[in-house]
Amino acid sequence: MLNRVILIGRLTADPELRYTNSGTAVASFTLAVDRMRSGQTGERQTDFINIVVWQKQAEIVAQYLQKGRLAAVDGRLQIRTYDNREGQKVRVAEVVAETVRFLDRGSDTGQSTAGFGGGTTPMNRPRPDRSSAPPLYEDDPFADDSQTIDISEDDLPF
Amino acid sequence: MLNRVILIGRLTADPELRYTNSGTAVASFTLAVDRMRSGQTGERQTDFINIVVWQKQAEIVAQYLQKGRLAAVDGRLQIRTYDNREGQKVRVAEVVAETVRFLDRGSDTGQSTAGFGGGTTPMNRPRPDRSSAPPLYEDDPFADDSQTIDISEDDLPF
Amino acid sequence: MLNRVILIGRLTADPELRYTNSGTAVASFTLAVDRMRSGQTGERQTDFINIVVWQKQAEIVAQYLQKGRLAAVDGRLQIRTYDNREGQKVRVAEVVAETVRFLDRGSDTGQSTAGFGGGTTPMNRPRPDRSSAPPLYEDDPFADDSQTIDISEDDLPF
């Protein structure tokens, strides 16, 4: 019904930019969000939260954000379930960003990422080695199904 | 830095009420939050999100909420890491509720759960069998450390 | 940079549906949002917050919401400034809803308002008497300027 998440934190690493079979850009990164235990002193705890960004925003994020940068994310919490190599169900939580704001640097370059231009469907998209990470996006929410012919597991970028 | 989550959804089951060794009440339940793919029609997808509530609110939630009830949760997203039986690191995402609102029923009974009375430290607390669920709270954020002497794994309510 | 508001409350009256000169639908209503003073007992205070909804959502809201209904609003806080009859600058705060959820009634009819169909540009739009309320929308954010020729103050629906 309603699902809204707002976070501010720092990137633990450079964002990773990938493309689905149908050519949609997806960027992902982890945000280190410091917790503050009210009352008790001296304690510093951190939540490491996975963020996913789609389409034009993905490319802007990949271009302007790096490890250590401070960013604000406004999106929704999503729980994905998949089967790992051992055939066990694994649940992954991530925040699907609707907008990402860059909070660190100078005034105008890439300060925001919403409602921008861009959007050229990329050719020559990179084909990274399959990592041991979960197969993130078997379903591309932005794919135009009619023209995505041959989606095979092996073609997925994750 | 900033970590805010707001959800509306329905309980997938009755909340479970437990107590830490130091006597702090903890309630947990899962919220089914319907997603709505903008643009595409007919699709209904659901995120199942784990919620945790502490102290007085835990007891109010356990008393007034049941499976199927509609509720609003305002809290923060937390990622916990623990080692499972096989010795693997497992990451669990959950929303730690600051407030829970009951949206279904009549006007005044248990309509809200913030800043209420209650709070009697419970005697005869139930000792449920250990489920296969993750050992949720090795660290009780509300424990007064000075008087919690013998925390052993076997005493944990999860 | 970031501007996010989430509210749950009850409508103080039926929503009002209007149309701008360029034919864009706008619905407005007031949400009574109960406050709860933490700590102190027995006090009930209420914030009356003006909500504005545009386009297809405006028509859905006007069709399904009535006085007394419980609703959740997700949007952004906007401060508009205008000159009143006495020539004084007046500031009006309102929440521009991105989505409105209906929380009261049955399961499926009009339960949500995002990404729906509708959208037929209405003919025979009502021309309500000008109230003493502020001239709400001299700027229609959805107007296609090129085809809106003769916007005069007298044609505004507010």
Added chain:
Amino acid sequence: MLNRVILIGRLTADPELRYTNSGTAVASFTLAVDRMRSGQTGERQTDFINIVVWQKQAEIVAQYLQKGRLAAVDGRLQIRTYDNREGQKVRVAEVVAETVRFLDRGSDTGQSTAGFGGGTTPMNRPRPDRSSAPPLYEDDPFADDSQTIDISEDDLPF
């Protein structure tokens, strides 16, 4: 029922720190929050939103925030009504901050403002001239009523 506002923006001026009759600190400032009209280019619009902070946070804000600084506010939207000099009802919208984060400067000084120490009831509190601004807080939500004897309009700091 639920009332949550999250904002990121820049201070239009230094915060003003005042004290109620009962000695509670209150800081107020205005946040300039840039809007971004999705789709249309080149337009930059700004909402000027009044923020109010109470107690220890008020003093931290007054100490560390200045005009032009970037800050994140997490709080609730409140509508106050009062009668102005001409005897007209005036409505004022403001965000009562629960937490304020400082986003501009260096790593550790005053980076956050929640759950901090401080809290010494201030002596020699300043008695600013009454401005033409609205009489902000006839009701001090943190006052211990039993010991606040003689609240008169003239003693209010606003």
Added chain:
DNA sequence: TTTT
């Protein structure tokens, strides 16, 4: 009344 307004910030970069």
Added chain:
DNA sequence: TTTT
């Protein structure tokens, strides 16, 4: 697996 983690950021300042």
